[in-house]
Amino acid sequence: MNNRQSSLIDTIFSACPVRNILARVSDKWSILILHELRQAASPLRFSELQKKMPDISQKMLTQTLRTLEQDGYVSRVVFAEVPPRVEYHITSLGDSFMDACRPMVDWAIDHFAEVIKNRSPYIQNADNT
Secondary structure, three states, rough: HHHHHHHHHHHOOOOOOHHHHEEEEEEEOOOHHHHHHHOOOOEEEEEHHHHHHHOOOOOEEEEEEEEHHHHEEEEEEHHHHHHHOOEEOOHHHHHHHHHHHHHHHHHHHHHHHHHHHHHHHHHHHHHOO
């Protein structure tokens, strides 16, 4: 999400906290990034996060981390070293948000096979058209 999109969301959904918050975290990557940071025993470097999610592009990881940092879910620490070292960790706000997401994550894990089974005939029909 770029700054223009972020400003638009803040403007359009400014009066509705649910829509405002969900618009910022309901993308493809935010919850997965927060999940990885929460599972980590220590802060993660950018490259470590990228290894844990090999299908995310560098640009998308950067943009998503920036959005999560802006909203206070993630903290970014830059170390004055050569080369520079940057670490990310989940904040208490991010932990609190993930506590709320935990039932959804558990539900997805518990029902994944059933959803895929239900989806299968539709995928096969799409391939035949």
